[in-house]
Amino acid sequence: MIWSKYNIFFRLRLTDSLLRGILSMGAVISALVMLLIVIFLILESWSLLGRISPARFFTDTSWHPLEGAYHLMPMLAGTLYASTGALLLAIPLGIASALFIVYYASPRLAKWYKRLVELLAGIPSVVFGFWGLTTLVPLINQIHPPGASLLAAILILALMILPTITLTAYSALMAVPDEFLRNATALGLPRWGMIRGVAFPAARTGIVAGIILATGRAIGETMAVLMVAGNVVQYPDGLFDPIRTLASNIALEMAYAMGDHRAVLFVSGLLLMLMVMMLSGMAGWWGRGHRA
Structure with a gap:
């Protein structure tokens, strides 16, 4: 024995x-x-x-790499505008969807709704882009030409990152210990009071990690944004103006770029990589701070 x-x-x-x-x-x-x-x-x-000085990528007058002008700021601005707008839409919708699945829907409805969100997460980006090009862009064009615009990019990106935020928030909320919720119920807290005072603080780290993960996807998304954003190198004056993102610019021009033109596209890729690494560092810092 x-x-x-x-x-x-x-x-x-x-x-x-x-x-x-x-x-x-x-x-x-x-x-x-x-x-x-x-x-x-x-x-x-x-x-x-x-x-050349790295400052030229932000101070040159235009984007004409064949003529030695390497202004990346309009495309960086387009990337940040589209990603920020998508997050402003997807974060509340994603968290609300997770709350609906965990706390409000019946078990049967929650099961099917979660499967629908998982199906949405598995759709290839080119399919989102194709739908946006054939359906969303013409709808926006009826409101304000040309249709292919910052608004179209925001809506497509929000739809693409919504499942990521929903499913990570769902996992974080499901990981909240049952005794926390039972104690809150025993104290007489209503459902929303229990969610706001107990579930959210306990699941905060997981929810924020999902948001950061979705931000990384929004920043790096290429094909869908390329198909609906208009691909004009400019600072947008409004939601209906065309934009070009850094990732879309690489996809558009890499096939024929040579010499310094090719090198500056790799600079764009390096800038995207640094942005994603900063997001990863923020996620690690957040996790360490809240574990401490």
């Missing part, structure tokens, strides 16, 4: 050590892959970065 217990304990320790080793190896490989991507982007863009 003693030997049997010792054998079980030894196997559990061995399994735990093996799992820890596999997870550590996976983390190291992920970090190395990210480091290699950053090094690759720097090497590919160094032929231009080594000769």
Whole structure:
């Protein structure tokens, strides 16, 4: 009997050590892959970065890379405007959807609604873009030409990141310990008071992590935005003006770019990578701060 217990304990320790080793190896490989991507982007863009000041990417008068003008700010602004607008729409809708599934819908309705959201998450981005090009853009064009615009990009991106926010918020809310909710109910709190005072604080870290993940997807989305945004390099004066994002610009021009033109597209990719890394750093800082 003693030997049997010792054998079980030894196997559990061995399994735990093996799992820890596999997870550590996976983390190291992920970090190395990210480091290699950053090094690759720097090497590919160094032929231009080594000769001009990085400030020129934000101060040049226009985007004409064949003529030595590398103004990236209109496309960076378009990226940030589209992503911010999409988040302003998707965050409240996504959190509301998660609350509906967890606390308000009947079990049967919650099951089907969650499956619908999961189906929406699996639709390829090019399908969203095709629907936006053939349906959404003509609808906006009836309100205010040309249709392909910042507003179309915001609506498509909001639809694409909505499932990410909903499903991560759902997982975070489902992870709230049942005893927290039972204690809140015993204190006589109404349903919304329980959600606001107990569920939200307990699930806050997971909800914020999902929002940051959705932000990364919105910033890097290419094909759908390319199909509906109009692809004009300019600062938009309103929601109905066409824009071009950094990711769409890379997809549009990489096929024929050469020399410095190709290098500045890699600079755009490096800028996108740095933005995503900043988001990852914010997520890590948030998690450490709230665990502490």
